[in-house]
Amino acid sequence: MNALLIKTEQGQQAFKARSAQLAGKLRSAYLLFDGQRTVQDVLKATQGLGVTLQDIDALQQAGLLAAMQPLPAELEPVALAKLRTPQERYRDAYPLAVALTGKLGLSGFRLNLSVEGATGYEALAAVAPKIKEAVGQQAYVSLEQALFA
Template sequence: MSAVLIKTPEGQQAFKERSALLAGKVRSAFLLFDGQRSVSQVLAATQGLGVVQADIQALQQAGFLQDLVAHTPDLAPVDMPQRSDQDRYRDAYPLAVALTGKLGLSGFRLNLSVEGATCYADLAAVAPKIKEAVGPAAYAPLQQALFA
């Protein structure tokens, strides 16, 4: 499936309310649907987290994601504003906490560093240590959220 999906208002609200339907690995995948990445790209980026096609379909069935083409039937060019550092931080922080939290006691100090990061620059400075600790595959969604 190579469709390009976008978040719906219902999906954005569920994300803000930390809905159980958007918990764990699917929350990370949900963040990557920005109207530019295809489903295949998101699945590749979240492969290390164990996200599969069925997870994406469940988000669509819940009404949290919709096809970009269905949303813009005239296929007019969509202006995608540049993401601010604050937006990048907001998107990346939960991913960083989840990754370092899975490291257990061995990642305790790294987790404290992430939790102490209060802005984009702080989180970007800790990112290389996270990549080293979790590996490139698991780090990919965080890299996308921080630097894409």
Template sequence: MHFVKTLAGQQAFKERHADLPQRLRSAFLLFDGQRSLAQVLEATSAMGVTRDDIMKLVDRQWLAPRESRPPEVASAQAAAAPEPAEPGDAGEGRRQRYRQAYPLAVALTGKLGLKGFRLNLAVEAAMGYEQLAALAPRIREAVGEAAYAPLHKALFAQQP
């Protein structure tokens, strides 16, 4: 099953609602209508996110099945979505890198606490590869070279 964020869910995320703790925020971000529930659960299993946690977000109407997406959300997401890339296109590689690097960047900046609050907000607002790559030097400076290495590999390493 595929879920998408609702307007109420996006507002709860933006306001950092108490019922949306950091581990669920990471999962919430992954629901884009393209990833299945199983894929999101697999990606967030290390954080302890369960199917029941996701179903609570659905019950709160912060997530909705992809097919039942309200028209205003569908049109807003369609307007904001970039043009689909052809397979093998450089854009597809960048999207893949972004999908791999984003959770790492959020985790790294989330661990910084208050001293990294603004950087964490900037990472969470990054809507694509270019924006996340632009934040990479700030993340490296804040977390140190050793902690930054996996993020650097995800963002800049050559993919097969």
């Protein structure tokens, strides 16, 4: 229940297509999974909507959410960059980008929508300079590492 879940590419496509799998309360819960909030955090936040652990399990079983995989500590950043595919870079960077733009509040709403609309590495890398401009270099470092290191 303390697991960190992130949106999958399949989930993002279902979200954009307004799939019935993500209707109503599940759509609201799905939006909260950013790799920073635990399942328990999302359940608390959506308690009033009636989202249950079974609902979240169903999203995971459908392939719309996936467990966030921790990176092995023994991998150095240089070696990691050589090993990671663009899809892996996207998977690692996406939750960071969502978290950074989410902290901007209403002023970052459009930027957050751009991040949510980025369904692949290239699209997220294209939005990255705007994120850097909005949050500043210090906050941007982790995203830069995830995308380009």
